[in-house]
Amino acid sequence: MVNCLKTWMPVQNKMFEFERVHGPEDSQDAVFEEVRSLLTSLLDGYNVCIMAYGQTGSGKTHTMMGTQPLEEHAGLQQEAQQGIIPKAAAELFRLISEKPADSHTVEVSVMEVYNNEVFDLLARDEYGNAVGQRRDILTTSSGASQVTALTYEPVCNASEVMQIISSVLKLRAHCPTFIHTDSSRSHLIVTLTISSKGPNALALARRLQSAKMDLQQRSTQKEWWSPRCRRANPAARHSSDEVFASTSSSPCPSPSHSPCPSPRHSISQTPFRTKLQLVDLAGSECVGMSGVSGAGLWEVSCINRSLSALSDVLGALAEQRPHVPYRNSKLTHLLQDAIGGDAKLLVMLCVSPTQRFITESLQSLGFGTRARQVQKEQPRRKNNSLKVK
Numbered sequence: 259m260v261n262c263l264k265t266w267m268p269v270q271n272k273m274f275e276f277e278r279v280h281g282p283e284d285s286q287d288a289v290f291e292e293v294r295s296l297l298t299s300l301l302d303g304y305n306v307c308i309m310a311y312g313q314t315g316s317g318k319t320h321t322m323m324g325t326q327p328l329e330e331h332a333g334l335q336q337e338a339q340q341g342i343i344p345k346a347a348a349e350l351f352r353l354i355s356e357k358p359a360d361s362h363t364v365e366v367s368v369m370e371v372y373n374n375e376v377f378d379l380l381a382r383d384e385y386g387n388a389v390g391q392r393r394d395i396l397t398t399s400s401g402a403s404q405v406t407a408l409t410y411e412p413v414c415n416a417s418e419v420m421q422i423i424s425s426v427l428k429l430r431a432h433c434p435t436f437i438h439t440d441s442s443r444s445h446l447i448v449t450l451t452i453s454s455k456g457p458n459a460l461a462l463a464r465r466l467q468s469a470k471m472d473l474q475q476r477s478t479q480k481e482w483w484s485p486r487c488r489r490a491n492p493a494a495r496h497s498s499d500e501v502f503a504s505t506s507s508s509p510c511p512s513p514s515h516s517p518c519p520s521p522r523h524s525i526s527q528t529p530f531r532t533k534l535q536l537v538d539l540a541g542s543e544c545v546g547m548s549g550v551s552g553a554g555l556w557e558v559s560c561i562n563r564s565l566s567a568l569s570d571v572l573g574a575l576a577e578q579r580p581h582v583p584y585r586n587s588k589l590t591h592l593l594q595d596a597i598g599g600d601a602k603l604l605v606m607l608c609v610s611p612t613q614r615f616i617t618e619s620l621q622s623l624g625f626g627t628r629a630r631q632v633q634k635e636q637p638r639r640k641n642n643s644l645k646v647k
């Protein structure tokens with residue numbers, strides 16, 4: 259797996275710059291250390307996307323999901339076997355546990371892009387069985403991509419996340435090939451959506467409660483709380499997400515001193531949502547080597563075309579072209595916000611260590627080079643600041 263370490267590797271007169279390289283002997287924990295710091299960014303208000311790219315059989319699912327437990331131990335994945343997705347979920351909930359209780363909620367959605375169609379893997383039929391249902395992607399007025407009627411399941415801890423993912427993984431398209439007996443035929447996208455009430459939500463809620471109680475006590479003082487008075491000072495209107503903060507012990511000055519309350523500091527608290535997208539891409543594949551035929555040929559063609567569309571998007575961004583062809587495939591349309599958008603993006607390249615796959619490995623390294631060349635706009639932070647007026 260190639261990830262970071264400023265090193266130059268000469269291969270057939272080609273040079274590649276890496277930031278870090280992990281060998282087969284490196285543990286899942288060592289790989290996860292590359293990711294850990296990004297998760298903190300989620301609670302700081304940034305979207306984050308981590309994707310595994312590489313040829314079929316090179317270890318993408320191993321990197322993202324980890325080693326699946328044997329049948330008789332189903333559901334009991336040891337921590338050391340866990341890949342980035344379970345570890346990231348655990349770390350996210352650990353970080354949330356350090357925040358005030360109830361200040362964050364998390365929802366999970368699971369999608370696959372198969373044969374250039376998006377499927378909601380958490381959708382259920384009328385009997386409550388999980389069935390992948392086809393969904394459309396829209397572009398919102400703000401330019402973000404959005405999947406229609408996508409199912410979101412609320413989750414309270416990492417094991418709930420993994421139970422949900424594991425329960426629908428069987429729906430993901432797989433097919434044995436000459437290269438990999440359990441090859442994924444689709445791109446898997448797990449999204450954890452974090453809704454945050456902000457860093458001081460509870461403190462502010464308490465202040466709001468105390469301000470409300472104070473206002474109730476003052477409600478007898480009609481002159482101070484008259485409609486005329488409110489019109490004269492619209493800033494004095496109270497809403498659920500706006501709290502008057504005063505340097506005095508009382509939230510509002512005494513009516514005897516001022517007929518209309520004029521808060522010295524008004525603190526606005528805007529809830530915000532951030533997304534962690536974890537992407538296990540299908541592998542690029544040479545049909546001559548994988549030996550697929552029949553319907554499998556169409557699958558390979560869709561996989562290769564979508565990966566090529568992903569590479570084209572990175573190329574357009576790297577060259578700062580005015581048009582970026584996000585709409586050329588469902589995969590790029592779906593990941594539009596993560597690639598070149600306002601997310602922090604980490605690409606894990608999975609590369610076979612054998613000479614036999616040198617052409618595919620070079621192709622993957624070329625993809626990594628493109629990803630590194632993208633001068634992304636500064637990741638935008640969601641609105642989680644306290645505005646003191």
Ligand SMILES: Nc1ncnc2c1ncn2[C@@H]1O[C@H](COP(=O)(O)OP(=O)(O)OP(=O)(O)O)[C@@H](O)[C@H]1O
Pocket residue numbers: 281282312313314315316317318319320321325438440441442443539540541542608
């Ligand atoms: N670092 C590793 N250590 C041990 N086993 C590994 C490692 N990487 C991959 N494997 C094993 O190699 C096989 C192929 O890996 P994996 O399923 O992750 O490939 P993939 O890139 O997702 O393939 P595809 O694109 O075809 O789905 C699996 O049996 C996996 O357990």
